[in-house]
Amino acid sequence: MYERVLSPIRIGAVEIPNRIVRTAHATSFSREYINDDLIAYHLERAKGGAGLSIIEGASVHHSSTFALSVRDDGAIAPMRRLVEAIAPTGMKLFQQLWHGGYTDPSASGGLPWAASALPGRYAVAPPVPMTTDQIGELVEAYAKAAVRVEEAGMQGAEILAGNGYLFSQFFSPVLNRRTDIYGGGFENRIRFLLEALRAVRAATSPGFALGMRIGDSSDQRILSARETNAIALRAQAEGLIDFVNITHGDYYFHVDRYAGMDQPVGYQLPFSEDIGKDVTVPRIIVGRYATLDDAEQALKTGAADLINIVRGMIADPMLVVKSREGRGHEVRPCIGCNQGCIGGVFSGRMGCAVNPAVGREASLSDDTIVKTNNSRRVLVVGGGVAGMEAARVALLQGHRVTLVEAMADLGGLLNYARRMPKLHAIGDIAIWLENEIYRLGADVRLSTYMDAADVLAEHPDVVIVATGSQPAEAHEFVQTASPAAQVRIAPDARVLTSLDLITDREKAYGDTAIVVDDVGHYEAIGCCEMLIERGVKVTYVTRHLMFAPAMEATGRTQSALQRFHKAGDFRIVTQAELVSVGKGRAEIKPLFGARTETIDADTVVIVGYRQSQNELWLALRSRVAQLHVVGDALSARDIQPAIREGHLAARSIT
DSSP states (O other), rough: TTTTSSSSSSEEEEEEESSSEEEEOOOSSSSSSHHHHHHHHHHHHHHHTTTEEEEEESSSSSOOOSEEOOOGGGHHHHHHHHHHHHHGGGGGGEEEEEGGGGGOOOTOOOEEEEEEOOOOOOOOOOOOOOOOOHHHHHHHHHHHHHHHHHHTTTTTTEEEOTTTTTHHHOOOOOOOOSSTTTTTSSHTTHHHHHHHHHHHHHHOOOTSSEEEEEEESSSTSSOOOHHHHHHHHHHTTTOOEEEEEEEEEEEEGGGGOOTTTOOOOOTTTTHHHHHTTTOSEEEEEOOOOOSSHHHHHHHHTSSSSSOOOOOOOOOOOHHHHHHHHOOGSSSSSOOOOOOOTTTHHHHOOOOOOOOOTTOHHHHSGGOOOOSSOOEEEEEOOOHHHHHHHHHHHHTTTTOOEEESEEEEEEEESSSHHTTSSOOOGGHHHHHHHHHHHTTOOOEESOOOOOOOOHHHHTTEEEEEEOOOOOOOOOOGGGTTTTTTTOOEEEEOOEEEEEEHHHHSSSSSOOOOEEEESSSHHHHHHHHHHHHHHHOEEEEEEEEESSGGGGGGGHHHHHHHHHHHHHHHHHEEESSEEEEEEETEEEEETTTTTTOEEEEEEEEEEOOOOEEEHHHHHHHHHTTTEEEEOOOOGGGGHHHHHHHHHHHHHTTTTT
16 A cells, blocks of 8 residues: 555665654754653654654754754763664664754854854844864864764764755855855855765765755745755765755745645645755655655655655654554544644743653553553543543543533534634544544543533543633623723624634625734634635734744744735734724724724724633532543643643543
């Protein structure tokens, strides 16, 4: 079925058992040296059938640091522990060698080194332009780092030469403003990379695989696909590389590197084809591939030899094994939200919205769930993602599980959220959870409302309350930044909640609208997009310092804003509050000012914090031996804490 995907391939002297690669991605599980959490994370995916994993970028020099380091010999023993743990699985290991240039500070917290003094996209100060001596120092650092990687037993290394990091800065005719032998013409701008590759080749054995991750800029004026292809061909012609890992995008539009659910599978393929033209060493490509079917189709295009599946195997480590065994329907889907993975790294530690075991595999992976010898009668009230995850884990433990849901369908608020533009994939996790609990034998009762008496009549040993939340009515809206303010709403004003907007069949929004975002998550983005797609002029008003700040780390705000400004008349007003709403208009004012502004608004959509539906939990306290409240019923948030809390509640059954 997966003839191409499951076939082996050689990278240099290293045979990779299949074509699925987990390319380097930051986790922040380890600081400086590889630790137990990082080993457990990669081991789980090795057991799951990945052919090759390229370990997240490790700093080669003190002038730029992020998480891992191969700057000294102290890195060797921890790397060797990873190698020894992975070896029985057959998955091969390469290490990415990294220097961020102007993107990251030095180990001492000082200024980073870069090609020129031009600051990076998110810089707070200009970097230090490297001297020729410092370039030579870094060339030597790359070689020494590769020697340490080989000594630890890894089979290869990858030099990160894309995504806007150090080598990309040297390649760019815009960012590289040097006047010496490392600046100016094409040959000078690629000189540093070639010197580093030659040094690594000379320092390592002939059987050690060496490649590079390389890609163009989001802005082709900064670095084009044509020049990127020329760099790859030059390194190939000199015999310096055994593979090319093709990427696209940089910090000038960083979501290009890891697009969310708004982009289709294979969205990077046009860039991959241009960059990989005439490249004959194995080519790895990326582009939201998350199933073996997607990977098989990509290989059929001829644009790639190996397919990168990172987020898909974050969501389900066993993706390859399950698919190979004909159990593809059991693969937990990546929904492309970027909240736990990309957003988690930028917030301090990677996680996953749909898989609470990420980063805690040693204690929370499904492999650690033990069948009980004392089966309990578990009643889960609420069929959203929190309740279904609780039911799934309890079933895996061998408990007798009944799940009751007041609505006619499982899925909770995701049944509404998935109807927003560019958000359909969020429903995939609800579908998977539903399939799993039925497969595992849950007693599911739909259209069944339960109060405390109904629950007690079931004589459960354990009750997990997952009754979710609902938006507050418009007249109950309390602005977080100004809770004492009373918003005056005229009787003939059209004021909706986000749920009203999604379920409104009339769709008579008029020509203008205001979306008031008190939360800062994706909900308001979806509301804006629904209106913009219908030709409505939208003003986004928020108490926050910026547009949808809770989503900024995911990159999805960038792609949303790009769509909004391209599609229609869209305005952002930050650090503001709503004063009043009348027919066809609304008044707002600055949080720290008194002067009001009247804005045309045929419709006002209020996105506020939802109200937890926790009455059942309150009524059952002290009346049930084991009682848990999870997800929005505890506090209205999003799917990541909901699934995690459902999982942990089931784990805690005694």
